[in-house]
Amino acid sequence: MDTPKDQTKSQKPKARWAPALFLCLLCTTAFTLGAILQQRVYSWTGSGGGDLMQVLLGNGRRVLADQFFTTADIYFHSGAYPSIFDRQYPSTNSARLARGVQETPEQEDAEHDREIALLNRPIDWIERFGRNFQITKETHLSGGKEREILPWLKLSADLDPKRVDTYTVASYWLRVHLGKPKEAEEFLREGLLANPDSYEILLELGRLYFENYHDLARARNLWEAAYRRWNKREAGKPRPDLRALDQITVRLAWLEEEEGHYAQAIKWLKVALAKKASPNPEGLEARLKELQAKLKEAEAPSPAPKA
Amino acid sequence: MSVEAPSILSTQSPARPSSNAAVIRIENLVVEYPGRGIGQRATTAVKDLNLEVYQGEVFGFLGPNGAGKTSTMQVLLGFQPPTRGAASIFGVDVRQPIARQRIGYLPEMTYYYKFLTSEELLRFYGRIFRIPRPELEVRIDSALKLVELEEARKRLIRTYSKGMQQRIGLAQALINNPDLLILDEPTSGLDPLGRMKVREIIQRLRSEGKTVLFSSHELGEVETVCDRIAIIHRGELQVLGRVADLVEEHQMDLERIFLKIIGYGMNHQREQRA
Amino acid sequence: MNRIRASISTIWAVSGIVIKELYRRKDFYVLFVVTAVITLMMASVNFFHEGKIVRYLKDICLLLIWISALVIAIATTARQLPAERESRTIFPLLAKPVTRGQVVVGKFLGCWLACGIALVVFYVFFGVICLAKQDHIGFWQYFQAIWLQWGMLAIVIGMVLLGSVVFSAPSANATICFVAVVSILILGSHLHKIAITEPEPLSVLLSSLYFLIPHLEWFYAVRDRLVFDQNLIPWVDCLLATLYAAAYVAIFLCGTWMLFRRRVLTT
């Protein structure tokens, strides 16, 4: 028989390990239950719990990605940005930064003046005094400072890789203003991987090859691919993205013209006209006429080049 | 509480108060705590208390738990407004922002700023009394020596034991060299040596002509240091007078008197008889 | 004259305790380390091989600084008076020649100075980051940013101190104040515009709220100005904003004092 002293001795290690063992047991139980429950949750949602999570998280991420894109826009305007309460007309938040990609500078400036005017006058002394602290003067980044918008675009793309705008806008600033076509291409390819169907990215990639590398062959391939994607995705829609179509076709016409393939160029312009893609059909019409004249000239049995 | 402390602990018989100026005067004091919940009656902690404490005396304030000792002291320091009646210290009503410059107070059950060292704590209180820096340092040294916290003076109060906390409380009550000391159970939590030192400190203060009002459950120590005592029970004053007179009058020792007053002796005797 | 001097020295002593508390507790260090680590992590990210991008970093660092400063200010202030009562340190303190008004002002000053010290540490870190990224530093811009942020914190601290005598639980007080401050920062300037579009009783309520609340968002605007290298705010406006903050602090402290003065401490 153990003496009482011995008993306590032999119980001691047991007592010391008991809580740890108990904890282990509890953890095991919890994990097992978790594993079983996860299966059941899949069956509740029908399509698997993972999807549910993705839907929930996905929405949050998308909102955040939009927010970061807006932040890039705010950065581009040096912090001056009308809040949702100051803006009197609904404007999509991507409009301002993306404008640089899509439109001509004159239009951009006109648009801006309108917006500043819309930052309405203060309605009381509190607001008036507060204006002293806010940034109210809009200035655009220039002279290499455009780089400041890049982190936000990158973050936005990381959060929502399906956001096509992010890639095209970032690429535009990288290759046109910051002299970094290599990085732009890399980023666009990243975007293409996530959005294999995107004609927008292909269009921008084509511009990069055309404008920065003067690689007309690849630019043509890319734009033609873009056109095919556009047809696949947009043609059937009641309100297709005509602006993109206009850009693709007109640029293709341009390229073919430069190469001397007038017939091809005419074909593209006709596509543009047929789909009523251009906001300025008269201009296109005129171009078409010019091209047809050139084509005739070229096709006419050349009246001896020396003449 | 070392013997070499710069205490002028006088063993000679203390000077009796010559002047009969009342330092503390309590008149018909009633203290009620409002009932917490709906339908709960208010607790009356102190009922019609009349008391005077004179200049230079050591006054023992006795009573069982919940008798109203702390409540009375809190009225004296202005933490608790009197429900009825009045109280004054040095002739100033306690509801006025009184001359606390001359008071030292040791609350019961207090924790001091845990993130300070005892040295810093005393320096903080000293600065409030606007004691000049060089003198303050001297006083801090001697106060810490008196309560025997010299070893721990640079340690955070967080790390102190209960008795050490009580000691630092005593040190802070003495830092301004007060004329009136109000000590709520100064010996609670102290070891026998500590209790003896507290007794010595009180006696020394009396010899310096200071007034001390303290509450205690240690009847032995009360008997040795107090000039006069008051015993209250359920908020009512039961006994007031000099210890020696009381013993003579009742023909029993202080402990018996105390037990009799709180009604324990009677029941006990009756039970024994039955 | 002498009484004023005595009063100031007492207030100073009380505030010293608060400052000591701040640097002996871990909150500040934790927040600082978190801010530094996140900022340095963000600084090490490579964006398109562009080495000179700096604004996003300033933006994030300043955002973290603002959040940290708010947390420090609110957490420190919210516990001051309740902790004094909880640990009963208020009794030995008030037994000394200290009025309750001095305690309130001392606590405010202590919290405010403690936040000021924390702010300076944070901004030194911020400055180092900017210099490391070869961003030029406009000294006066920095000064205005710190000053106005500190002014805003004064209002917040006053508000929390008032809250700490109104609400019984410090955690409830801290939460309510944090939500209030953040909503003012986000919505404060727009309440009037929202009010105009609302129907009658609500619109009156909203616009009176608009005119009552301290407009912290003015002060917050300095953050953007620092990020986007804007020029200085006119000094007159800085001065006016400072006075504005002082007025609100005075209101809050008065309120705190009036409530605390009558407070029975023994319950």
Ligand SMILES: Nc1ncnc2c1ncn2[C@@H]1O[C@H](COP(=O)(O)OP(=O)(O)OP(=O)(O)O)[C@@H](O)[C@H]1O
């Ligand atoms: N804050 C309070 N709220 C309500 N009642 C209280 C409060 N403080 C004390 N009381 C009540 O008042 C009465 C007197 O309490 P007090 O603390 O004065 O007793 P005491 O004589 O100091 O007792 P002890 O010897 O235990 O310290 C008690 O009945 C107590 O329940």
Ligand SMILES: [Mg+2]
């Ligand atoms: Mg008591």
